[in-house]
Amino acid sequence: MTLTEKLLARAAGKSQVSAGDNIWVNADVLMTHDVCGPGTIGVFKREFGQNAKVWDRNRVVIIPDHYIFTSDSKSNRNVDILRDFVREQEIPYFYDVIDDPNGAWKFDATKGLLKRQYGSQYAGVCHAALPQKGHTRPGEVLFGTDSHTCMAGAFNQFATGIGNTDAGFVMGTGKLLIKVPSTIGFRLEGKLQLGVMAKDIILHAIGEIGFDGATYQAMQFHGSGIATLSMDDRMTVANMAIEAGGKNAIFPFDARTAEYVDARTRLNGTRSTYEPVEVDHDQKFTREIVIDLSKLEPTVACHPDPGQRKSAKELSHIQLDRAYVGSCTGGKTSDFVEFARVLRGKKVVIDTFGVPATPEIVHDLQNTRWGNQTIWDILVSAGVQMTENAGCSACLGGPVDTFGRMNAPMKCISATNRNFPGRMGHKESQVFLASPATVAASALAGRVADPREYMS
Numbered sequence: 506m507t508l509t510e511k512l513l514a515r516a517a518g519k520s521q522v523s524a525g526d527n528i529w530v531n532a533d534v535l536m537t538h539d540v541c542g543p544g545t546i547g548v549f550k551r552e553f554g555q556n557a558k559v560w561d562r563n564r565v566v567i568i569p570d571h572y573i574f575t576s577d578s579k580s581n582r583n584v585d586i587l588r589d590f591v592r593e594q595e596i597p598y599f600y601d602v603i604d605d606p607n608g609a610w611k612f613d614a615t616k617g618l619l620k621r622q623y624g625s626q627y628a629g630v631c632h633a634a635l636p637q638k639g640h641t642r643p644g645e646v647l648f649g650t651d652s653h654t655c656m657a658g659a660f661n662q663f664a665t666g667i668g669n670t671d672a673g674f675v676m677g678t679g680k681l682l683i684k685v686p687s688t689i690g691f692r693l694e695g696k697l698q699l700g701v702m703a704k705d706i707i708l709h710a711i712g713e714i715g716f717d718g719a720t721y722q723a724m725q726f727h728g729s730g731i732a733t734l735s736m737d738d739r740m741t742v743a744n745m746a747i748e749a750g751g752k753n754a755i756f757p758f759d760a761r762t763a764e765y766v767d768a769r770t771r772l773n774g775t776r777s778t779y780e781p782v783e784v785d786h787d788q789k790f791t792r793e794i795v796i797d798l799s800k801l802e803p804t805v806a807c808h809p810d811p812g813q814r815k816s817a818k819e820l821s822h823i824q825l826d827r828a829y830v831g832s833c834t835g836g837k838t839s840d841f842v843e844f845a846r847v848l849r850g851k852k853v854v855i856d857t858f859g860v861p862a863t864p865e866i867v868h869d870l871q872n873t874r875w876g877n878q879t880i881w882d883i884l885v886s887a888g889v890q891m892t893e894n895a896g897c898s899a900c901l902g903g904p905v906d907t908f909g910r911m912n913a914p915m916k917c918i919s920a921t922n923r924n925f926p927g928r929m930g931h932k933e934s935q936v937f938l939a940s941p942a943t944v945a946a947s948a949l950a951g952r953v954a955d956p957r958e959y960m961s
């Protein structure tokens with residue numbers, strides 16, 4: 506069996522499953538956020554009763570992150586709906602925007618968009634927060650009301666996005682009926698070269714198969730090249746499985762996975778036992794694609810979908826209006842480090858926005874020094890508008906006052922993960938997806954640029 510089949514067989518209490526089988530699986534964690542949480546709660550209450558209790562309050566994780574730093578009152582109210590539910594259900598894992606459990610969230614626009622407006626519990630973008638807060642464990646099943654839940658596949662999990670109706674059902678029962686996906690294997694070999702990042706791996710992979718090339722299939726990444734990838738790298742790759750239509754992404758378990766998970770569960774006092782799934786030698790893929798990491802180039806996915814692959818060099822004629830680094834895919838500490846490595850001592854020539862995915866990343870960037878400057882200061886000195894208000898921000902467009910949102914037709918190069926029309930705001934804007942290094946080079950050039958032009 507493939508990693509996904511083995512994991513689902515175990516979650517269903519079966520010794521064997523095959524692609525296409527419909528099976529009931531037990532959930533280990535259900536995650537929801539401010540956009541889908543209120544709808545999920547509504548379904549749960551409608552189907553299980555107003556006084557129903559969630560199946561296991563320790564396995565429901567609620568992370569407001571999407572439309573937070575906005576004056577839109579309905580968006581603010583969504584966070585309050587989550588807080589009311591958490592209080593009623595006594596759910597321990599709620600990463601509230603404010604510290605008062607009986608308070609109400611209201612964004613204060615007069616304070617501006619750059620300075621921190623959250624309390625001590627706030628955790629930022631759900632997919633980056635889940636591992637940081639110790640909720641990702643190898644061998645587990647994670648359902649989340651968000652399509653990029655697949656990011657946790659980096660931790661040898663079965664992690665997938667589900668709709669509010671399914672999530673309401675999981676909330677009440679802890680189970681879900683799913684069809685076992687078939688698996689495409691991606692064998693990674695070699696090592697990335699200077700200026701090439703994990704984002705380039707996944708943009709290359711999606712370019713190979715198209716933006717619907719893995720529809721309802723598992724994308725399993727394995728091979729000797731895995732050992733060269735950090736957990737941040739693996740998260741970037743797994744995050745975008747859905748951009749090829751994938752049901753989930755999955756990586757093998759290794760010492761690096763264990764080190765990360767053990768440290769995070771210990772730090773946060775979350776469940777620390779887990780049972781990874783190992784690769785079977787007789788596993789069968791629908792196809793296997795070999796990627797030599799050492800041959801990859803800085804890559805860009807052009808408007809209007811993530812499968813429109815070109816090399817950054819081929820696109821040097823594309824003039825840009827904006828650059829953006831942030832999101833679950835591209836807003837991690839390592840992403841900002843590479844962004845800063847290219848920008849250090851230089852100035853951007855187009856509007857450039859930086860949105861760390863989580864408060865912990867803000868802290869990292871503000872406390873890591875290169876010489877006499879922090880990474881944060883290097884980015885600000887280069888002209889990047891850095892916000893401390895970690896979250897999804899303009900990755901999903903959001904209300905019109907969202908930081909970095911494109912409110913007019915323009916061309917933006919972005920370290921985010923999705924570029925369908927209207928994704929980052931105005932429906933006639935164009936988004937070019939790239940690595941943080943490529944975004945940095947492009948912000949310096951005002952056109953799509955290969956980061957190696959700025960590296961020695």
Ligand code: SF4
Pocket residue numbers: 571630631632651653831832833834896897900901921922
């Ligand atoms: S950062 Fe973007 S892709 Fe990630 S969860 Fe938020 S809106 Fe979705």
